[in-house]
Structures are given as structure tokens and as C-alpha cells.
Amino acid sequence: MAQKVANFFQETIQELKKVTWPTWNEVWQATLVVIIATFFMAVFIAVVDFFISNAMRLLITQ
Numbered sequence: 001m002a003q004k005v006a007n008f009f010q011e012t013i014q015e016l017k018k019v020t021w022p023t024w025n026e027v028w029q030a031t032l033v034v035i036i037a038t039f040f041m042a043v044f045i046a047v048v049d050f051f052i053s054n055a056m057r058l059l060i061t062q
Contacts, residue, residue: 022030
């Protein structure tokens with residue numbers, strides 16, 4: 001069992017050496033894209049929620 005675990009970690013290390021890791025600039029750009037997309041989705045959801053809430057309020061109070 002211990003040999004299997006050791007083999008697993010050795011193979012994992014070998015595979016991680018093959019990975020092409022992103023540069024700091026690529027990570028920063030991807031992070032910025034995620035932050036901007038999240039902001040616009042939050043604004044979109046807030047606007048839709050506002051209109052649906054007002055529509056429901058109008059329907060209920062009539």
C-alpha cells in the first residue's frame with residue numbers, strides 16, 4: 001500500500017513538471033476579466049431584479 005502511495009506522488013510530480021504554467025501577466029489579465037465580468041453580471045441581475053420587483057409590486061397592489 002505504501003508503495004502505491006509513493007508511486008502516486010512520484011507520477012504526480014512528473015505530470016506537474018509537464019504543465020505549462022501561466023505567466024504572472026496572464027494570471028493578472030484573467031483575474032481582471034473575471035472581476036469585470038462579475039461586476040457586469042451583478043449589475044445586470046440587479047437591474048432585472050429591480051424591474052421584476054416593481055412589476056410584481058404593481059400586479060399585487062392592483
